[in-house]
Structure formats: structure tokens, C-alpha cells
Amino acid sequence: MTERANDTPGVYLDYQATTPVDPRVLDAMLPWFSERFGNPHSVQHAYGRQAEAAVERAREQIAALLGAEAREIVFTSGATEANNLAVKGTARFYKERGDHIVTLATEHKCVLESCARLEREGFRVTRLPVEADGLVSLSRLEASLDDKTLLVSVMAANNEIGVLQPLAEIGKITRARGIALHTDAAQAVGKISLDVGATNIDLLSISGHKLYAPKGIGVLYVRRRPRARLEPLFDGGAQERGLRSGTVPTPLVVGLGEACAIARAEMAAESVRIKSLRDRLLTRLEVRVPGLRVNGSMTGRLSGNLNLTIPGVAAIALIEATPELAFSTGSACSSAEVEPSYVLRALGLSEADARASFRLCVGRFSTESELDFAAERLASAAERLRASPAAAE
Ligand SMILES: *Cc1c(COP(=O)(O)O)cnc(C)c1O
Numbered sequence: 001m002t003e004r005a006n007d008t009p010g011v012y013l014d015y016q017a018t019t020p021v022d023p024r025v026l027d028a029m030l031p032w033f034s035e036r037f038g039n040p041h042s043v044q045h046a047y048g049r050q051a052e053a054a055v056e057r058a059r060e061q062i063a064a065l066l067g068a069e070a071r072e073i074v075f076t077s078g079a080t081e082a083n084n085l086a087v088k089g090t091a092r093f094y095k096e097r098g099d100h101i102v103t104l105a106t107e108h109k110c111v112l113e114s115c116a117r118l119e120r121e122g123f124r125v126t127r128l129p130v131e132a133d134g135l136v137s138l139s140r141l142e143a144s145l146d147d148k149t150l151l152v153s154v155m156a157a158n159n160e161i162g163v164l165q166p167l168a169e170i171g172k173i174t175r176a177r178g179i180a181l182h183t184d185a186a187q188a189v190g191k192i193s194l195d196v197g198a199t200n201i202d203l204l205s206i207s208g209h210k211l212y213a214p215k216g217i218g219v220l221y222v223r224r225r226p227r228a229r230l231e232p233l234f235d236g237g238a239q240e241r242g243l244r245s246g247t248v249p250t251p252l253v254v255g256l257g258e259a260c261a262i263a264r265a266e267m268a269a270e271s272v273r274i275k276s277l278r279d280r281l282l283t284r285l286e287v288r289v290p291g292l293r294v295n296g297s298m299t300g301r302l303s304g305n306l307n308l309t310i311p312g313v314a315a316i317a318l319i320e321a322t323p324e325l326a327f328s329t330g331s332a333c334s335s336a337e338v339e340p341s342y343v344l345r346a347l348g349l350s351e352a353d354a355r356a357s358f359r360l361c362v363g364r365f366s367t368e369s370e371l372d373f374a375a376e377r378l379a380s381a382a383e384r385l386r387a388s389p390a391a392a393e
Helices: 023-032 046-066 079-094 109-120 138-144 167-178 248-290 317-320 344-346 351-355 368-387
Strands: 074-076 100-104 124-128 149-153 178-183 203-206 218-222 306-310 357-361
Touching: 023 248, 046 248, 074 079, 074 351, 079 100, 079 109, 079 149, 079 178, 079 203, 100 109, 100 138, 109 124, 124 138, 138 167, 149 167, 167 178, 248 306, 248 368, 317 357, 317 368, 344 351, 351 357
Parallel strands: 100 124, 100 149, 149 178, 178 203
Antiparallel strands: 074 218, 203 218, 306 357
16 A cells, blocks of 8 residues: 555555545544444443444544534435435425525536436436536526525535535525535545535535545534435434434444544645645656646645546556556546546546546555656656557547
8 A cells, every 4th residue: 555666456546536444543443343332322221322422422523523513413324325315305305495406517426316316306407517627607506596496516526636616605605595505525524624614514425435434434414503404315213313214333433533533633734745745746747748737727626636638648548557556537437438537528628538537646645755656657658658559549
């Protein structure tokens, strides 16, 4: 993972696909798998109460990172579930009041597919285009709203291009009109400071495995004042204020709590360090690769993200030519799939340029020597591929 640049599986440059569990997070989790195994809802005995206390402590750690209250934190299995709950739950709860949802063309699939299902149920969905830098235009967003709009769902940071949407400004617009605002913050929480109070966000999704906590845990923040109301997805024991039935997984929750506490303490310094590594990588690539382009705003952007186009070099060929590096095109699309990234297409990239684009993500355990090695390998592979006529297909 770290100092082993020449070992398989290679230098890890895919922190936006998933992160390793921080060793401090793992340490915090371990006792809750074995000796402290109680069901946090079995509060008639000490095993359960011990687990319940651990869950409540984690809830506070997570709330503190968001500027929220502990009771506004609802545990889910991840951001996919949190996004489904936020989007479908809000629309279905308020269906007597309206029928319209606004989102972006560049959202994660789980938001777009939730909206598509609502459309089949009779709701209207507006999928706003983005500008060439990946950001939504506020005037366009405002113009899309009508008196039947129930929900605006706009991601905080994009998973492919890392751009940060203007949530504070969007929150002013939605709050003034009494429209619920949801944000998929899976890529943003723990990377940039997000204060739900200051930004009028009503619902916010978190994914554990994007911030050095385990896979299989997430959160939906649900505002209490003014109260965001939702129809739950699951029926059962009415855990989590009735919004998410099912036994809360104590070890995973403890891990997410610890990851949020670490992020809160270290985020500011970490993002400076990660940005300087990211910028060093970019500079080294720019020197060696003529025509290299960065996709998406370079100012409103996550500090660890690069999404690059090397015109004439297919990203899939570049990935195959550098097995000592672990990076990806950034979209869920595999080499077998025909469609290039819909996010890059929404920025106006041609199909050929979208296919020549890939994502590099720097993270907590990235080192300078790893990134120098990566820059050298990528540049050499691009030179070789450009010299060979088959590379551009
Ligand atoms: C990873 C990710 C998700 C899905 O999160 P899971 O916890 O894996 O379900 C949703 N949205 C964005 C922006 C993501 O990056």
C-alpha cells in the first residue's frame, strides 16, 4: 500500500474508489466484534447497554464533524442506501405536496437511478446540465424550480472530477422556497469542512469507506429544525428514529465515529499536504506529456483529485500499460463497457476525449516517492502509446 512501489498490487492512486481503513480506526473497532458483541438495541442488560453507549458516542463524533446534533445522524449501510433513502424517502413522504425533483446530470448513479425510479412512479425529474468546469449554474438551478418542487439533490464533491458544487448558495435558494436540499457528500466529508447548520442542508449522505472507515457503513444526516421528513425504505424494528430498521452494526459504527474524529482533528493539515502532493504529480506530468489537460475546475476541487485527458491515448490502454499503478477511469465503467463517462460527456468532452481520460487520487497514505514513481511511469507509458498507432482506439 505505501512504501512498496514495485510490488503488486502497485502504488494506490484510487482513493476516491475506496480508502484503506486507518489503523487507528481498526484498533477502535476490534473489541466490538468479539468481547463487546452486544446488540445495541438490547438495553435490558449490560452487553447491550455497553454497545448502545459506543453507538451513541460514534453518533456524537460524526455529528461534531458536520456541525449537527447526534440525534440527526441515521446509520445506513453506505452512501448508496443513504441516497436512496433521502431521494425516494423525501419524494414519497411529500407526494401530496408536489411531484418535482431537481438533480444534476453528473450525480452518482445511485442518485440518478433513484430519480429514474421516482419518474416511473409519476414524479417529474429535472437533470441539470453543468458548465464546462463541472459546476452547476445557480441561475439555471433557480430557474428550474417550480411550486411543485419537493427536493433538490446536488452532490458536494464529484467522484470522478472532484469538483465542489456551491452548496451554501444552493441552500439559500432552497431554504427561501421551502424546498428540501439533499447532498451526496460521500466524497466531501472528511476532506472539506461542511457545516450543515451554516449551509441549510437538510439531508446529507456519508460513506464510511471513502474516509478511512470500513465498507458497509454510512450515514444519512436528517435535519430536525426545520424537520426533514422521510418515508423509510425498510420495515422492521423501527431503529434509527424509525427511518432505518435493522440492527445497527456496532463495530462499523465505532469505526466511522473514530474516522470522523480523526478527520475533524487532521483534515485541515491533511488537505494541505495532499494538495501539495497532487500538485507535484500534476507538474511532473505536465512537463513530460504535451497536450495533457485537467478536467473540471482547478479551484473548486478536492485537494487529492486529478482527472486528466491525454488526447490520443485511450485510458484503458494506459491503465493496462502501467500495472505497477492502481488507478482508474473513475467511472464504474469497465473496459468491457462501451459507454464513456457520462460525467465527462456532461462537461462537453467529445467521446474520444472522454475515453482518453482517467482519474488519479492522492490520499492519506500517499508518499512523495510513490507519486514521483507514478508520474514517471505514466509519462513513459503515454509516450510509448502515442508512438504506437493502436493506442488511440
Ligand atoms: C462511493 C460513492 C457512493 C456510494 O457509496 P457506498 O457507501 O459505496 O454505497 C455514492 N456517492 C458518491 C459520490 C460516491 O463516491
